[in-house]
Amino acid sequence: MATAIDQKHCHSGVTVTHAISHDDVILSTENLTKHFGALTAINGVNLRIGPGVHSIIGPNGAGKTTLFNLLTGFLAPDSGHVSYRGERISGLPPYAISQRGVARSFQITSIFAELSVFENVRVAVQSRLKASYNFLISHRSLKDVERKTAEILSRVGLENWADTTAKNLPYGLQRCLDIGISLATDPSLVLLDEPTSGVSREDTTNILQLIAAISRRLPVVLIEHNIDIVLSISDMITVLYQGVVLAEGPPAQVRDDERVQEAYLGGY
């Protein structure tokens, strides 16, 4: 359906911007392709991300993380492109994409290990300001930044850990901090790469609640291996297999798709 709309607009010469705002699509890709030597990690992927939780699933090595790296500028596509709010962002460096409002977390926890939990989030909040280049004022003078930091910390449940050095946080809370850093950049779209991997059952519950809360405000793209989680939390699911989109649709439809069951779910 979505593809049909897109094509109609293209043929009738209506700009992509219009099609996107009309369709509530905030980010889309067109024929996105990435090779690593002989391996095609992402192969002609067309993706349309709208409100709610959009999960990307697929077996190990399917290309999920590579897709995130293409969306956030950590890799440049070999062909195809990425559009965000009607602007082509593929080819931009990661910091420019972040400045436009796309935030991500990493599959392997990525925080500022030797800095305090508070500073981890504070520096992310500060990233929205030109004052980040100011070397003649005290960082404590940015009172709005400190307020916003405290707010983010309580949103991700870390308000009592502010002074802890990040590397000393329990693992589950490090994952929360990673999400907090992403939220602190005041994004309009959040990409989370396996936020619950390696996390205890209890912490997983917390993180899922956090994701649900985020998705009420912002579109969330979620890479997740646990199929029960995916089926319960997602509004839309894209199944990647060997770099190709194998199926796409709401949870019930993807669950019942025979090819998905064969290629992916059967393997579990």
Added chain:
Amino acid sequence: MTENTSSRSRAILIGALLAMAVLFPHIAPYQALASEVLIFALFAVSYDLVLGYAGMLSFGHAAFFGLGAYGTGIFLVKMYPSVPLGLLTGLAVSTLAALFVGYASIRRRGIYFTMVTLAFAQMFYFIAFKWTGLTGGDDGLQGVPRPQLGPLDLGPEINLYYFVLVLVAVSVALIFRVVNSPFGKTLQALRENHNRAMSIGYDVDRFRLIAFIISGFFSGLAGGLYALLLHFVPLSALHWSTSGEVVVMSITGGMGTLVGPILGAVAIILLRDVISNYTESWNLVMGAIFMAAVLGFRGGIMGLLKWRR
């Protein structure tokens, strides 16, 4: 509460340091040695901005120290006898060099960055070595004057010391400000995690470049003061071993603390003065200190102090 106590204890610490600095030339073996300690303390603090805060292991900082010294010295010898203008010339030369070297090296990481900075520093060394007419080549630049500065006669060593003390104190205060600014905090974040810093919107290379330039600026000031102190610019100011020395001071003192590199500079310069009475192989001794610092007490002198507490 804690903030009050910490700001009070910081005020006490700064007061004590300044009091010591004022008394220092009177207890040092000779007054020029006291000035030399301060000059290298400034050099080490400037360097710490790059190594300790931005996490960039430059092995080319002799370039900025040496060019600051030559810029100041050449201006005073060949152009006009004015200390402020001489120092400004040295600062301009070293800052431009930092811009140039930084621009060419900043995109490289790890050992590649280190090698590029070393290569540029070596290039400046050979230019100074060959361009005898301007620099005095191997003999160094002789006869750098210390012209009167308004009412202040910089001739006596004790007067020069207090002049150096004021400039070094102001510079170190400024560098403290820099590391505790929004900019300085960003440097620490990108030192910790380059990719994460990029992914939250920081143009990491630009921050690295600015840090490098600020560091080159203050290293150049240290070099300019060195030319005044010695009445002379030795070619060795540009030699790679000068880069090595500032690395050792920073790491021995405890990098990423600013106070640590000051202590490192004090310890190394005083020790060098004592040991050079007994042996020619100072570099060997310094190498041993360095090994001890890296292997035996990580975190340097600052680490030891914290550990004792």
